Amino acid sequence: MSIAVVTDSTSDLPVDIAKQHDISVVPLNVHIEDDTFLDGITISAAEMYRRLPDQKVIPTTSAPSIGTFLEVYEKLAETHDEIISIHISAKLSLTHGSAVNAAEEMMAKGTRVEVVDTQQASMALGWTAVQVAELTTGGGSIEEAVALAKSAAGRASFIGMVDTLEYLVRGGRIGKARGFVGSLLRVQPILTLIEGEAHPVARVRNRNKGLAELQKMVAEAAPLDKLAVLYTTEEDVAEQIANSISDYAPGGEAVVAQLGPVVGNYLGPGTLGLGLIRSDSGA
């Protein structure tokens, strides 16, 4: 009985980690003017952030089609008995809906596909998929995998410090952080996802205070199962943060990952963040 693990490209899973855990990543679509790209495949993060600030027409994103999911599921069904498909918050994307529809077709054809709405995004989602993959390769059942996906997602946090709220606002993903918009003072907003939508965490007056706040949040969340430092454009700063919080990282090293084109489209250049999962015992 083998179980395949699927997630989507908003997990921002680095390619090597996805490969190492044999996780299939289904890309969302990025639409820039008349062109459509596959998230992270036909458009790289670097290319996205280079183009983003100058776009007159705001880039949009769309969920993978049911057909795309079906293709992936059918291929996996050739080598696996069951599939667990773990996705971005249904409040942020229709991806979960597409997956559910595809899963129903697969069930009709006799392959069990369980779809989980993590209510998360980025590496909070990515780490959830990794924890599930660790369970399934160790011989866990699909029921155990679903339970773990839900538990891990509940212990996960995606935290982002954005340079500006402009991208979240224009992309319609500002959620409960609406109140942060419009301050006449220069502030760096820090946000997180709670129950699948953006929530305000704090406003800091400069980058240094923001980085200190991120470090404090890591310390408060510890002990951790997983920890990644996220960035859109500033890898060097992300590396510095990773070094400063390595004591809290399992294995003594925090993963540094770049936010992909879809997530980055809503956060914008200059974003720094965290994707983590708290340990079960700590919860």
Next chain:
Amino acid sequence: MISASAMALEANRDTINALNVFPVPDGDTGTNMLLTLRSVIDGMPNDTSQSANDVAKIIARSALLGARGNSGLILAQYFKGLSEAIGEESELTGEHFAKSIRYASDAAYKALPNPVEGTMLTVYRECAEIAEAAAAKNPDLESVMTIVAEEALKSVQRTPGLLPILAEAEVVDSGGFGFAVMVDGALRSLKGEEPFGREIQVPMPNGTDFTGSIKADFVDASEENDWGYCTVFAIESAEIDVDKLRNHMADIGRSAVVDGSEGIAKVHVHMEDPGQALTAGLAYGQLSNIEIANMDSQASHWASDRREDSETTQSASEKRLPIAVVAVAMGDGLSDLIVSTGMGATSVLKGGDTMNPSVSDLLKAVESAPSDTVILLPNNKNIVPAALEVHDLTEKDVRVIPTRSVQTGVAALLEFNDTVSIDENEEAMNDVVGEIGDGRVCRATRDANVYGHEIREGMAFATFNDDIVSVGGDPQFVLTKLIESKAEDAEIITVYTGESIPREQVRSTAELLEGKFGDIEIEVVYGGQPHYDYLVAVE
């Protein structure tokens, strides 16, 4: 008798205001006390059938509701004491009077976090002692009050010996003098001596004359229903017909005070259109030192306590919110800034140094806030005590963050998060209050010696957490000196420019400061506050 006290205060208000120098000469003690007294008079029932006890209770409540500033609040304690002392009896005796001062003294010492001697508190306490002794010998009201009236002035005279800042500034305590003046008025009314309100010489130590007062020839301000703008300016010209100017100003405005000699005249006038006063003044010579303050909200509050529209200028949306914030501030820029930073849950109540909102104003703003849970940011250390009183007067859950300045209030507001609990908000906001240093740059409204610094009228000076750090002719120069002195420990400095600074200077000031202090993050924003050229937050 209370009316007589009000008349007495009225007659001496400017002197009392002028005595108010501690620590920044904001000159509003007399006004605060007077407005507090007026709210007592307004609150008095016309219905004479009510018992003395009921009337006393009403007086105590309206005093508290109308209390403005520290001095007003301390004064309100006296009326509370009066109500306690009279109890069920119908006539006020010397014993009641003594008891009410004792109550006021005890309550006032308790009401303030750090009671300072050499203030109104000392005058209360010393009067209470002498009143008790006098009442024990002869409980006749007139006899006790005569002794207290004398003692009050003597006590005031001793205040510079207890509070060095008063001695340095060569003044006596303004609130204490205000109390002495009130007792004098009450006593004159008791004896039937007209007028009840007379100008009383400030009891300076060594019998010297207090020189800082403007000539107090106000028209009876009780006739004024609308104070409009308090407009003050100087006119320079080789020849000024001061009498003609005075008559002219009295014609077009109210409470005109015009004084002058040798080519310069100082005009103080209340009017709806301050531009009219300035235009009229221009006919006499060149204008300088122009100061315009809106007094409407103070006066109209006094005129009608039942006024429906509150002074909340920018209200949060009507829908109910989990938590609402009420912040006190003066200045259009600061109001906009606070509303923009307040997560759609914040309303601004006008008020500040020269216009302390009363407990009643604060209560109204809290009551009209669109939530049952309200965070109150007094944003001025003189408003904090009044804000703390709101708690007991409303059913709402009110959390007062003791923000001592508007700069601190903005920093606290940045911690506000409408998606977490009130307790978490209160804790986060309280935490930040201690981390902000308050700087101010303003021009002295009178000659003063503060903390050993000779400050001439019109000179700019900078304070930091109430210490004077720099004095000079130019506010911007003084500002750079202030920042320079704090540069070492500062990470972020926010400068709010006042209404006296043209908006187009906001950017040039920012460029100047950024050029000078490259290591610190400096943000300069338009605050539009009166009185202060710059307000500074140091983090």
